[in-house]
Amino acid sequence: MLTGMHVAIIGGDARQLEVIRKLIELDAKLSLVGFDQLAHQFMGATKLRIDEVDFADLDAIILPVHGTTLEGKVNTVFSHEQIPFTEEMLLKTAKHCTVYTGISNRYLDDLMKAVGRKYVQLFERDDVAIYNSIPTAEGAVMIVIQHTDFTIHGSRVAVLGLGRIGMTVARTFAALGAKVKVGARRSEHLARITEMGLVPFHLNDLEKEVQDIDICINTVPHFIVTASVIAKMPAHTLIVDLASKPGGTDFRYAEKRGVKAILAPGLPGVVAPKTAGQIIANVLSQLLYADLQKRKGNG
Ligand code: NAP
Secondary structure (H helix, E strand, C coil), X not given: CCCCCEEXXXXXXXHHHHHHHHHXXXXXXXXXXXXXXXCXXXXXXXXXXXXXXXXXXXXXXXXXXXXCCCCCEECECCCCCCEECCHHHHHCCCCCCEEEXXXXXXXXXXXXXXXXXXXXXXXXXXXXXXXXXXXXXXXXXXXXXXXXXXXCCCCEEEEECCCHHHHHHHHHHHHCCCEEEXXXXXXXXXXXXXXXXXXXXXXXXXXXXXXXXXXXXXXXXXXXXXXXXXXXXXXXXXXXXXXCXXXXXXXXXXXXXXXXXXXCCCHHHHHCHXXXXXXXXXXXXXXXXXXXXXXXXXX
């Protein structure tokens, strides 16, 4: 339980509603900022404007998945207003107050360095990334179905990268009956791909390996699906780039060559906002509980 803990949830989207539900269930005291347009009233949570928050009383602050803008504003789909998140506010908090975000940016990095409060980027954690790989892979299946006129079963799929997303995507497409090969650069990854019953190849051989594929799914956050790679693909190949913006594909050249290429970021929030919210809520509640125990001297 999180009884006695005061948490401010500032802005966000549908995923944050799962966080609110979970923390109320665990008996935390919640201050909600940026939820004024949300019709639902949560028992045990108070909707406030940012200037009404008692920062000195807070044990934790939860920002949305995207944190803030580069100008230090928090976006929220439940209010017409962007909410400022400033050094002045954070300096009012107790030393133990921890700030949680999905991902960081230059503004937040600089701000958190200046105020010296504990700062957690949830999406950098392995557990969150692995849980998130499940809705991401389902989203990739959805995109492939929407953009092809052939079944996944029996199609030749190249997955690039065997990280947390690549592994789940490769498994999912193989489970649907696709002939999956996976490109990686580390020998232990090539060994793991073999162990998974899939076909490994070194990314150095990418140009050769794409000559006979129907679908290419990139998870490598670097520019690897270059014009010379795309030039070798059959014209009907569908490229789905899951790597974070700007992706790892030469989209300009793909369009010029008539190869369909889709950048598909943020799939968990699109295909399964409830699950994506529960993933964040579960990990957050564990981290908040650990924080509370530590402060009580039980950690
Ligand atoms: P990860 O676990 O770090 O895996 C990245 C993979 O890319 C690893 O296999 C890594 O291999 C490889 N790689 C990195 N740099 C490379 C390079 N220069 N050349 C060749 N291979 C390279 O990351 P992840 O969690 O799987 O996430 C992958 C991407 O998907 C990220 O950009 C992430 O933000 C994004 N993502 C997208 C969605 C979505 O909805 N589309 C959802 C979640 C995450 P090494 O181990 O050899 O470096």
